[in-house]
Amino acid sequence: MCRVDDQLVAxxxxxxxxxRSAEVRATSVRIPEGLxxxxxxxxxxxxxxxxxxxxxxxxxxxxxxxxxRRALAEHFAAxxxxxxxxxxxxxxxxxxxxxxxxxxxxxxxxxxxxxxxxRPEWAVTGAVDEAVDEVLGHVELLASRAxxxxxxxx
Amino acid sequence: xxxxxHLVLDNEAAFSxxxxxxxxxxxxxxxxxxxxxxxQRSVPTAVRVEAGWDRTAPRxxxxxxxxxxxxxxxxxxxxxxxxxxxxxxxLSASVVDAxxxxxxxxxxxxxxxxxxxxxxxxxxxxxxxxxxxxxxxxLLS
Numbered sequence: 345m346c347r348v349d350d351q352l353v354a355x356x357x358x359x360x361x362x363x364r365s366a367e368v369r370a371t372s373v374r375i376p377e378g379l380x381x382x383x384x385x386x387x388x389x390x391x392x393x394x395x396x397x398x399x400x401x402x403x404x405x406x407x408x409x410x411x412x413r414r415a416l417a418e419h420f421a422a423x424x425x426x427x428x429x430x431x432x433x434x435x436x437x438x439x440x441x442x443x444x445x446x447x448x449x450x451x452x453x454x455x456x457x458x459x460x461x462x463r464p465e466w467a468v469t470g471a472v473d474e475a476v477d478e479v480l481g482h483v484e485l486l487a488s489r490a491x492x493x494x495x496x497x498x
Numbered sequence: 499x500x501x502x503x504h505l506v507l508d509n510e511a512a513f514s515x516x517x518x519x520x521x522x523x524x525x526x527x528x529x530x531x532x533x534x535x536x537x538q539r540s541v542p543t544a545v546r547v548e549a550g551w552d553r554t555a556p557r558x559x560x561x562x563x564x565x566x567x568x569x570x571x572x573x574x575x576x577x578x579x580x581x582x583x584x585x586x587x588x589l590s591a592s593v594v595d596a597x598x599x600x601x602x603x604x605x606x607x608x609x610x611x612x613x614x615x616x617x618x619x620x621x622x623x624x625x626x627x628x629x630x631x632x633x634x635x636x637l638l639s
Contacts, residue, residue, distance in 0.1 A: 352563060411566075438501055443499055
């Protein structure tokens with residue numbers, strides 16, 4: 345296993361330890377004054393229960409997104425034949441969900457083709473979730489327009 | 499509409515993920531499912547045993563990268579009780595199948611759809627009929 349793989353797996357193990365342990369480490373982190381104030385205000389508005397919780401969750405969310413993207417990108421680089429089409433991933437994402445894409449597979453194909461043209465790097469960077477969300481957002485819009493354009497029955 | 503999709507692998511899917519062949523159609527299907535699953539992705543520990551997935555083995559590096567130890571779903575006391583209850587309702591179901599459905603039930607509590615990727619659709623579907631989560635059972639072929 346190459347060193348980068350070791351580091352990625354170590355990062356994944358560190359994240360899974362977050363769920364298993366309540367152990368904390370005090371650390372001094374300098375953050376921009378504006379960001380500090382923004383987090384304080386957001387916690388007062390109910391975003392999270394404390395400054396620490398807000399910053400911890402934001403950091404954890406960002407790390408988990410990074411890990412997923414990196415893992416997928418490295419896998420696709422190592423095994424190019426495993427790369428699915430964006431349309432296939434979108435169809436799978438909505439199966440059983442009730443999303444408009446389930447009843448409008450043609451719109452999923454159309455939107456996925458368009459997004460794939462705009463985001464050809466989606467697989468290389470592992471940014472699958474961002475690309476799928478963009479496709480499904482377009483599908484909802486297109487399906488809504490199609491429903492409005494349908495002539496009303498007498 | 500935000501769509502959240504979770505994933506649970508059975509032993510056939512886990513075994514396919516361990517493949518290190520340059521090209522592997524089954525592994526590609528598992529990877530597609532992982533890519534589609536933006537929620538939690540889970541491998542019951544009983545599944546790993548059945549599939550021969552030793553996380554300390556070098557050949558597991560690729561699989562570990564996609565589904566790290568955080569994806570392991572341990573068969574604890576509560577899960578074991580639930581698996582026994584489900585197996586009583588579907589007598590033909592295996593221990594592994596029951597742990598897969600228990601894992602799906604747990605993930606489903608967070609909302610969203612749970613996909614179970616399996617080679618044993620009839621038994622898994624029969625088990626899943628007894629849980630309240632929104633489960634989609636997909637054949638790995």
